Amino acid sequence: MENIVIIDCGSQFTQLIARRVRELHIHSVVLSWDAPRSRIAELAPLGVIVSGGPDSVNEPGAIAVDRGLFDLGVPILGICYGMQLMTKVRGGTVASGERPEYGVTPIERRGESALFKDLADNLEVLMSHGDRVAAVPPGFRVTAETAHGVIAAMEDEEGRCFGLQFHPEVVHTQQGTRILRQFLFEVCGCRGDWNLGDWIEDAVADIRERVGDGRVVCGLSGGVDSSVAAALVHRAIGPQLECIFVDHGLMRLNEACQVMDSYNGLGLSVRHVDASELFLGKLAGVTDPEKKRRIIGGLFIEVFDAEAAKVGRVDWLLQGTIYPDVIESGSKKGSVLIKSHHNVGGLPEKMKLRLLEPLRDLFKDEVRELGRLIGVPDAIVNRQPFPGPGLAVRCLGEITRPRLDTLRAADAIFREELQRAGLYEKIWQSFCVLLPVRTVGVMGDGRTYNEVLALRAVNSQDAMTADWVRIPPEVLDVTARRICNEVRGINRVVLDVTSKPPATIEWE
Template identity: 45%
Template structure:
């Protein structure tokens, strides 16, 4: 179950996905303009799809492939002849160039912040200066385009690679850089120029207004005598999902809150109280011992995720076997969950996600994912409309596997106690300084490394705790937060004084990419 065209009357931008990690970020940027988007994977693109969606414009995403690789993702060139604007980004840029007889070669690559020079003005660059910084991430590049079919609009300053072009006789563009990421300062303006200015799309999309559409879809999907099992963690995604399902089918929602022993400090009680105040009375299962026993000796991140996902499924199966009317499993899967799990053919798997593409067949349930095509800010808008308290709506995202992915190496009671308390200190200090809502996520990480210290005038060998605080708009990209030094100092002092086993606190200053937000 998914939201498919909740508004048939609004203008839509079609995004063709070639497996790029930023595909859904492109979609989110367009939706920020109040224009609806739909993503179609390249292998599903057809004239019937175009006729059904009737897009105002088409955007071709980036992707990890080279157009010269065997089985590289491709689409037919008829897409350029539809009479509607097309924008190719990175791989899409190279693909359009090859379609019109251009040449793509393997170069030295451009990665990160890159300076480009606009050599011919065009409406797509309205509001841009003659030189601007953009974000590049490519090794292949467009070396040549036929001058009778296209004109070069911009080149990179250092390597003189073609950074942007336009077909001469139509509004078909290619840009080598990524306008969708925050590291391209005027990228949003370029997308606005294309979507609103060139394509003429009308900004009529409002996620807060689609609640009834989602509820009606759930109601029509779930049979009248069927129940829906929904695991609620207290996170905004699962909470919103549970509220939508309850609004649709009432008491036929079977909400379950599983304490896997990897929650934050005081979280179990807080979640139960919040859910009950919202009218959801979940089945509470304390499975801490079962999860922690299963994770003993396990060091690999992916193996931890696999074990945790499998144990959740086993718990759900026990519940299902006790109630023959449960036919559905509702999950708070969102767009970034789907793309980062490598679920799309052609995409590169970043990390597994136990909510995506990993539902065991032996569970015997059909999957219900009412917010699968929404982004975090859109889910929050819906949650507020459903009455979720603002403080809870803007809680930092917390991974499904919990603190298991914030402990590097084997999970031990000692390391779990350290990361739990240290993370609490980080959150308390951010709230005290008024910075909590400014950042996307903030937490502590602990591994096996030790550092020699001095405590009580005596030599001490203790753990290294790493603090990770990032700023983001969607979780797809993130930058480390420039927290005031006095706040960092307070965090470090509290951690080393309140947690005897810690002798060193470090601060992670690597952005995503190349890093991820969570360590594992």
């Protein structure tokens, strides 16, 4: 099997690079920046990509790679920080940028390059850097610059080492996938014959080896991630898996019943635990979003410990953690915390069960494809993403049962109107957010002073970036009128028109 090794220097986009490589049917392996040359060589990669990162290469203690990386004799592509690191290691100069560049920036080609073969002379790319390459290393030449003279791309004369100051892996970069494709196929000589089916075989074998004769307990939420994780592990170890559906009282309207009904055909052993009073009691008066998530994560483990004791010996806790959860939680060395996820950010330091997270290197669309391949019903596979903490991160401010009921009623109307318009299944994620803000309104002849509801709908491929959905005005109109007329406690509806970045998809 042909491999491409990706050296992770702490970028939020590292796994997105890996995903782009997989989309081209090439197996990718992500290694930490401190992986020794010997570990990289073991994988016999056809090429290496060094990711971006939040550091400056000139800072004391900055992330650095094994210098032996450049003696492997395979093509190397440095992206953003990776390009600056390549420059410093190979004898060039990196300086603090007088004009930092963040966002989409036009660049112009300089001469010929294997990466830009048959592409336009001018491209718009996503830049995100403060430092810049002031002088390329000996034996390198500049192949693209910005309008301000910042070096945007370089390569050595032998055509084996390449540097890109921009991010080809994001959708904002014109022809970014084409640039990566040309590096992988034209420079590295990849064939592109890997597929997710191969990953399934490896994952099943790995689960069997790790778990052995142990027993695994899984928390099912009805969502794509936990359902696919359970189906995958069930394929590997069968009756050694016991599933528990913890109803934390933070789900959408009638969702608890729908969740239990959806697992009838999967052959999973599922126990329903109503812990809503416990969760809502612990969340009473809590308004800080990080504290909410940690309370939910901690209680989740407590409930599992208690339930596991009832079913006999249990050794592992299975979670449907996927990569966006990990990277946003700052779980990788060098990455920056955006927000903690209940799957990875709320766990106690000392937990009775070992964690099993077979999906933590996959993106949402890959998880959906995996689900289809192993027979998970379409009703689950096509479900919009729903956060582990449920409505706790959509009910801003204090969480109370009446506020949750208000949010559930409004959310049901929004989903109903999107479905009626034929839009629901075309949208990555759509939901309502109840704000702890009151505004004056007029209903009939009376004055009201009620809360504000925000509508949020985004499209995305991987949850790392997202764009807000342009919902037709007539759909927004009927949705807002119905919510104000049918849901007590809301007198104003607003639309969130912020993409990710700069915002996250969820508000908390």
